[in-house]
Amino acid sequence: MKIGELARRAGTEVDTVRYYEKSGLLPPPPRAENGYRAYGQRHLEALAFIRHCRALDMPLADVKRLLDFVTHPDADCGDINPLIDDQLSRVRERLRSVQRLERQLVALRAQCDKNHTARECGILHELVAASLQEDCACHR
Template structure:
């Protein structure tokens, strides 16, 4: 089984060494051993866990959600309802954010449409509307 120094994990995962240390302090990964030179060496399991964390972060899952998923993963015989619930709640949050972003997009489009001419800044309808709101 391979053992990696923190710099090697950083290159393989794209996480900074500080991020890797952070996940270690949160006890999401553990070094497999410390060498005589005091370097930490991490196992293939630590690499897999960091890749799992990376995929979760790419989905904008919170640290708390990731910690919960990891705890659930360590109970393989348990019903996966709890995992589904985490994802369902996160999906609802994403849908809410999308609705907010769509609203922002419409407001910005309306603002932009209010000024289609080459006016001076003191005549800019966008700035006038923003001041009025």
């Protein structure tokens, strides 16, 4: 299949396929007689694997390591658990960060409980104060 069909079947963009190929995540395809790249089922499966790992927000370096295990099924998989543990740590830290952000937004939202003019808006006052590096409700 040509690159456009591969991208369509994998639900991605052609540029993404090219990027993964340049990055060494996708093996280079053979060329057909007409010079076009001829992608096969193994490319589609690898691309689906990459996309799934990326949906789990795994860094490309980790995806490459996981792909190496997929292509070498007899290798010792002892490095996979720490790789996933590291990703869990990154995700948990992001969750804590998002929870801090939520608390800040709740505090900011509490500054204005009804419609006012923009001049009287507590949210705008707090945002302006923060931009001037003054204390604000969302960073106390």
